[in-house]
Amino acid sequence: MGNNKEIQNVSKATIGRLPAYHRYLKEKLAEGEKTISSTSIAEDLHLNAVQVRKDLSVISTVAGKPKLGFEIAELIEDINRILGYDNVTDAVLVGAGGLGSALAGYDGFKNYGLNIVAVFDSDPEIIDSTVNGIKVFDAAQIQHLVRRLNVLIGIITVPKSAAQKVADELIEGGVRAIWNFAPVHLNVPENIAVKNEDMAASLAILSKRLAEILNNEK
Known part of the structure:
Protein backbone atom coordinates (compact mmCIF):
# COMPACT_ATOMS: atom_id res chain seq x y z
CA MET A 1 0.00 0.00 0.00
CA GLY A 2 1.19 3.59 0.61
CA ASN A 3 4.58 4.77 1.76
CA ASN A 4 4.65 3.97 5.49
CA LYS A 5 6.74 7.00 6.50
CA GLU A 6 4.51 9.37 4.56
CA ILE A 7 1.34 7.87 6.04
CA GLN A 8 2.74 8.26 9.55
CA ASN A 9 3.00 12.00 8.94
CA VAL A 10 -0.65 12.28 7.89
CA SER A 11 -3.43 12.21 10.50
CA LYS A 12 -6.10 9.50 10.43
CA ALA A 13 -8.74 12.17 9.87
CA THR A 14 -6.92 13.43 6.78
CA ILE A 15 -6.38 9.89 5.49
CA GLY A 16 -10.12 9.35 5.86
CA ARG A 17 -10.87 12.34 3.63
CA LEU A 18 -8.37 11.50 0.89
CA PRO A 19 -10.59 8.98 -0.98
CA ALA A 20 -13.30 11.65 -1.30
CA TYR A 21 -10.73 14.14 -2.62
CA HIS A 22 -9.46 11.49 -5.02
CA ARG A 23 -12.90 10.73 -6.49
CA TYR A 24 -13.72 14.42 -6.80
CA LEU A 25 -10.42 15.32 -8.46
CA LYS A 26 -10.70 12.43 -10.93
CA GLU A 27 -14.14 13.70 -11.92
CA LYS A 28 -12.83 17.24 -12.39
CA LEU A 29 -9.91 15.99 -14.47
CA ALA A 30 -12.32 14.00 -16.66
CA GLU A 31 -14.35 17.18 -17.15
CA GLY A 32 -11.27 18.88 -18.55
CA GLU A 33 -10.32 20.95 -15.51
CA LYS A 34 -6.58 21.36 -14.94
CA THR A 35 -6.35 23.39 -11.73
CA ILE A 36 -8.56 23.82 -8.68
CA SER A 37 -8.58 25.82 -5.47
CA SER A 38 -8.97 24.41 -1.98
CA THR A 39 -12.02 26.66 -1.58
CA SER A 40 -13.75 25.02 -4.55
CA ILE A 41 -13.02 21.56 -3.18
CA ALA A 42 -14.40 22.55 0.22
CA GLU A 43 -17.57 24.03 -1.25
CA ASP A 44 -18.32 21.11 -3.56
CA LEU A 45 -17.62 18.47 -0.90
CA HIS A 46 -19.29 20.47 1.90
CA LEU A 47 -16.13 20.53 3.99
CA ASN A 48 -14.44 23.19 6.07
CA ALA A 49 -12.22 25.32 3.82
CA VAL A 50 -9.49 25.68 6.44
CA GLN A 51 -9.39 21.92 6.95
CA VAL A 52 -9.13 21.26 3.22
CA ARG A 53 -6.22 23.72 2.94
CA LYS A 54 -4.45 21.98 5.81
CA ASP A 55 -5.04 18.56 4.23
CA LEU A 56 -3.65 19.67 0.88
CA SER A 57 -0.63 21.34 2.47
CA VAL A 58 0.25 18.03 4.13
CA ILE A 59 -0.15 15.78 1.09
CA SER A 60 0.86 17.98 -1.86
CA THR A 61 4.42 17.97 -3.16
CA VAL A 62 3.84 21.20 -5.10
CA ALA A 63 2.26 24.22 -3.42
CA GLY A 64 -0.84 25.80 -4.88
CA LYS A 65 -0.45 28.93 -7.01
CA PRO A 66 -2.22 32.23 -6.28
CA LYS A 67 -5.47 32.61 -8.29
CA LEU A 68 -4.87 29.23 -9.96
CA GLY A 69 -4.82 26.80 -7.08
CA PHE A 70 -3.41 23.29 -7.33
CA GLU A 71 -2.61 21.21 -10.40
CA ILE A 72 -5.31 18.53 -10.32
CA ALA A 73 -3.15 15.84 -11.92
CA GLU A 74 -0.39 16.44 -9.37
CA LEU A 75 -2.82 16.24 -6.44
CA ILE A 76 -4.14 12.93 -7.77
CA GLU A 77 -0.59 11.59 -8.01
CA ASP A 78 0.12 12.72 -4.44
CA ILE A 79 -2.97 10.91 -3.13
CA ASN A 80 -2.13 7.82 -5.18
CA ARG A 81 1.34 7.78 -3.65
CA ILE A 82 0.19 8.24 -0.06
CA LEU A 83 -2.68 5.74 -0.20
CA GLY A 84 -0.82 3.28 -2.39
CA TYR A 85 -3.39 3.33 -5.17
CA ASP A 86 -0.59 2.83 -7.70
CA ASN A 87 0.62 -0.29 -5.89
CA VAL A 88 -2.06 -2.97 -6.08
Whole structure:
Protein backbone atom coordinates (compact mmCIF):
# COMPACT_ATOMS: atom_id res chain seq x y z
CA MET A 1 0.00 0.00 0.00
CA GLY A 2 1.19 3.59 0.61
CA ASN A 3 4.58 4.77 1.76
CA ASN A 4 4.65 3.97 5.49
CA LYS A 5 6.74 7.00 6.50
CA GLU A 6 4.51 9.37 4.56
CA ILE A 7 1.34 7.87 6.04
CA GLN A 8 2.74 8.26 9.55
CA ASN A 9 3.00 12.00 8.94
CA VAL A 10 -0.65 12.28 7.89
CA SER A 11 -3.43 12.21 10.50
CA LYS A 12 -6.10 9.50 10.43
CA ALA A 13 -8.74 12.17 9.87
CA THR A 14 -6.92 13.43 6.78
CA ILE A 15 -6.38 9.89 5.49
CA GLY A 16 -10.12 9.35 5.86
CA ARG A 17 -10.87 12.34 3.63
CA LEU A 18 -8.37 11.50 0.89
CA PRO A 19 -10.59 8.98 -0.98
CA ALA A 20 -13.30 11.65 -1.30
CA TYR A 21 -10.73 14.14 -2.62
CA HIS A 22 -9.46 11.49 -5.02
CA ARG A 23 -12.90 10.73 -6.49
CA TYR A 24 -13.72 14.42 -6.80
CA LEU A 25 -10.42 15.32 -8.46
CA LYS A 26 -10.70 12.43 -10.93
CA GLU A 27 -14.14 13.70 -11.92
CA LYS A 28 -12.83 17.24 -12.39
CA LEU A 29 -9.91 15.99 -14.47
CA ALA A 30 -12.32 14.00 -16.66
CA GLU A 31 -14.35 17.18 -17.15
CA GLY A 32 -11.27 18.88 -18.55
CA GLU A 33 -10.32 20.95 -15.51
CA LYS A 34 -6.58 21.36 -14.94
CA THR A 35 -6.35 23.39 -11.73
CA ILE A 36 -8.56 23.82 -8.68
CA SER A 37 -8.58 25.82 -5.47
CA SER A 38 -8.97 24.41 -1.98
CA THR A 39 -12.02 26.66 -1.58
CA SER A 40 -13.75 25.02 -4.55
CA ILE A 41 -13.02 21.56 -3.18
CA ALA A 42 -14.40 22.55 0.22
CA GLU A 43 -17.57 24.03 -1.25
CA ASP A 44 -18.32 21.11 -3.56
CA LEU A 45 -17.62 18.47 -0.90
CA HIS A 46 -19.29 20.47 1.90
CA LEU A 47 -16.13 20.53 3.99
CA ASN A 48 -14.44 23.19 6.07
CA ALA A 49 -12.22 25.32 3.82
CA VAL A 50 -9.49 25.68 6.44
CA GLN A 51 -9.39 21.92 6.95
CA VAL A 52 -9.13 21.26 3.22
CA ARG A 53 -6.22 23.72 2.94
CA LYS A 54 -4.45 21.98 5.81
CA ASP A 55 -5.04 18.56 4.23
CA LEU A 56 -3.65 19.67 0.88
CA SER A 57 -0.63 21.34 2.47
CA VAL A 58 0.25 18.03 4.13
CA ILE A 59 -0.15 15.78 1.09
CA SER A 60 0.86 17.98 -1.86
CA THR A 61 4.42 17.97 -3.16
CA VAL A 62 3.84 21.20 -5.10
CA ALA A 63 2.26 24.22 -3.42
CA GLY A 64 -0.84 25.80 -4.88
CA LYS A 65 -0.45 28.93 -7.01
CA PRO A 66 -2.22 32.23 -6.28
CA LYS A 67 -5.47 32.61 -8.29
CA LEU A 68 -4.87 29.23 -9.96
CA GLY A 69 -4.82 26.80 -7.08
CA PHE A 70 -3.41 23.29 -7.33
CA GLU A 71 -2.61 21.21 -10.40
CA ILE A 72 -5.31 18.53 -10.32
CA ALA A 73 -3.15 15.84 -11.92
CA GLU A 74 -0.39 16.44 -9.37
CA LEU A 75 -2.82 16.24 -6.44
CA ILE A 76 -4.14 12.93 -7.77
CA GLU A 77 -0.59 11.59 -8.01
CA ASP A 78 0.12 12.72 -4.44
CA ILE A 79 -2.97 10.91 -3.13
CA ASN A 80 -2.13 7.82 -5.18
CA ARG A 81 1.34 7.78 -3.65
CA ILE A 82 0.19 8.24 -0.06
CA LEU A 83 -2.68 5.74 -0.20
CA GLY A 84 -0.82 3.28 -2.39
CA TYR A 85 -3.39 3.33 -5.17
CA ASP A 86 -0.59 2.83 -7.70
CA ASN A 87 0.62 -0.29 -5.89
CA VAL A 88 -2.06 -2.97 -6.08
CA THR A 89 -2.29 -5.11 -2.95
CA ASP A 90 -3.82 -8.58 -3.13
CA ALA A 91 -6.54 -9.55 -0.67
CA VAL A 92 -8.73 -12.54 0.12
CA LEU A 93 -12.36 -12.45 1.18
CA VAL A 94 -13.95 -14.95 3.57
CA GLY A 95 -17.72 -15.38 3.40
CA ALA A 96 -19.43 -15.62 0.00
CA GLY A 97 -22.91 -14.68 1.20
CA GLY A 98 -24.84 -11.63 0.05
CA LEU A 99 -22.44 -9.00 1.39
CA GLY A 100 -19.31 -10.96 0.55
CA SER A 101 -20.46 -11.60 -3.01
CA ALA A 102 -21.32 -7.93 -3.44
CA LEU A 103 -17.85 -6.87 -2.28
CA ALA A 104 -16.14 -9.49 -4.44
CA GLY A 105 -18.19 -8.26 -7.38
CA TYR A 106 -17.15 -4.64 -6.97
CA ASP A 107 -14.55 -3.93 -9.64
CA GLY A 108 -13.94 -0.45 -8.26
CA PHE A 109 -11.61 -1.76 -5.54
CA LYS A 110 -8.86 -2.08 -8.14
CA ASN A 111 -8.96 1.69 -8.60
CA TYR A 112 -7.96 1.98 -4.94
CA GLY A 113 -5.13 -0.53 -4.98
CA LEU A 114 -7.08 -3.58 -3.76
CA ASN A 115 -7.30 -6.80 -5.78
CA ILE A 116 -9.37 -9.69 -4.38
CA VAL A 117 -7.63 -12.83 -5.60
CA ALA A 118 -9.60 -15.53 -3.76
CA VAL A 119 -12.87 -16.04 -1.91
CA PHE A 120 -13.42 -18.62 0.84
CA ASP A 121 -16.60 -20.21 2.18
CA SER A 122 -17.62 -23.31 4.13
CA ASP A 123 -20.79 -24.05 2.14
CA PRO A 124 -20.21 -27.12 -0.09
CA GLU A 125 -22.72 -25.77 -2.61
CA ILE A 126 -20.67 -22.60 -3.10
CA ILE A 127 -17.16 -24.06 -3.01
CA ASP A 128 -15.54 -24.29 -6.47
CA SER A 129 -18.01 -21.80 -7.94
CA THR A 130 -16.95 -18.27 -8.92
CA VAL A 131 -17.94 -14.76 -7.85
CA ASN A 132 -17.17 -12.11 -10.45
CA GLY A 133 -14.66 -14.50 -11.96
CA ILE A 134 -12.98 -15.14 -8.59
CA LYS A 135 -12.87 -18.77 -7.48
CA VAL A 136 -14.49 -19.74 -4.17
CA PHE A 137 -12.26 -22.07 -2.14
CA ASP A 138 -12.99 -24.25 0.86
CA ALA A 139 -12.53 -22.23 4.07
CA ALA A 140 -10.38 -25.08 5.36
CA GLN A 141 -7.71 -23.92 2.90
CA ILE A 142 -7.46 -20.35 4.20
CA GLN A 143 -4.13 -20.71 5.98
CA HIS A 144 -2.47 -22.67 3.19
CA LEU A 145 -3.61 -20.49 0.29
CA VAL A 146 -3.06 -17.16 2.04
CA ARG A 147 0.52 -18.21 2.77
CA ARG A 148 1.06 -19.53 -0.76
CA LEU A 149 -0.37 -16.40 -2.40
CA ASN A 150 1.52 -14.11 0.01
CA VAL A 151 -1.64 -12.11 0.72
CA LEU A 152 -1.47 -9.31 3.29
CA ILE A 153 -5.13 -8.23 3.54
CA GLY A 154 -8.10 -10.32 4.60
CA ILE A 155 -11.75 -9.27 4.33
CA ILE A 156 -14.20 -10.93 6.74
CA THR A 157 -17.91 -11.11 5.86
CA VAL A 158 -18.95 -14.13 7.93
CA PRO A 159 -21.41 -14.35 10.86
CA LYS A 160 -20.00 -13.06 14.15
CA SER A 161 -19.85 -16.59 15.56
CA ALA A 162 -17.24 -17.54 12.95
CA ALA A 163 -15.33 -14.26 12.68
CA GLN A 164 -12.66 -14.84 15.34
CA LYS A 165 -11.75 -18.27 13.97
CA VAL A 166 -11.50 -16.82 10.48
CA ALA A 167 -9.31 -13.97 11.74
CA ASP A 168 -7.02 -16.46 13.47
CA GLU A 169 -6.70 -18.50 10.27
CA LEU A 170 -5.93 -15.41 8.20
CA ILE A 171 -3.27 -14.24 10.64
CA GLU A 172 -1.69 -17.69 10.77
CA GLY A 173 -1.49 -17.55 6.98
CA GLY A 174 0.39 -14.26 7.08
CA VAL A 175 -2.29 -11.59 6.73
CA ARG A 176 -1.25 -8.29 8.34
CA ALA A 177 -4.47 -6.29 7.94
CA ILE A 178 -8.13 -7.26 8.34
CA TRP A 179 -11.19 -5.46 7.03
CA ASN A 180 -13.91 -6.77 9.32
CA PHE A 181 -17.60 -6.59 8.41
CA ALA A 182 -18.68 -9.03 11.13
CA PRO A 183 -20.46 -7.35 14.07
CA VAL A 184 -17.93 -8.49 16.65
CA HIS A 185 -14.67 -7.32 18.24
CA LEU A 186 -11.69 -9.33 17.03
CA ASN A 187 -8.82 -10.23 19.33
CA VAL A 188 -5.65 -9.87 17.28
CA PRO A 189 -1.95 -9.22 17.97
CA GLU A 190 -0.82 -5.59 18.18
CA ASN A 191 1.03 -5.85 14.87
CA ILE A 192 -2.19 -6.65 12.97
CA ALA A 193 -4.24 -3.75 11.62
CA VAL A 194 -8.03 -4.07 11.87
CA LYS A 195 -10.71 -1.82 10.37
CA ASN A 196 -14.21 -2.60 11.63
CA GLU A 197 -17.26 -1.70 9.56
CA ASP A 198 -20.10 -1.52 12.10
CA MET A 199 -23.25 -1.36 9.99
CA ALA A 200 -25.52 -1.32 13.03
CA ALA A 201 -23.74 1.77 14.36
CA SER A 202 -23.90 3.46 10.96
CA LEU A 203 -27.62 2.70 10.69
CA ALA A 204 -28.20 4.04 14.21
CA ILE A 205 -26.47 7.31 13.30
CA LEU A 206 -28.47 7.55 10.07
CA SER A 207 -31.74 6.82 11.88
CA LYS A 208 -30.98 9.47 14.50
CA ARG A 209 -30.21 12.02 11.80
CA LEU A 210 -33.44 11.14 9.97
CA ALA A 211 -35.44 11.55 13.19
CA GLU A 212 -33.87 14.99 13.74
CA ILE A 213 -34.73 16.07 10.19
CA LEU A 214 -38.33 14.88 10.47
CA ASN A 215 -38.70 16.49 13.89
CA ASN A 216 -37.45 19.84 12.55
CA GLU A 217 -40.01 19.68 9.74
CA LYS A 218 -42.94 19.44 12.16
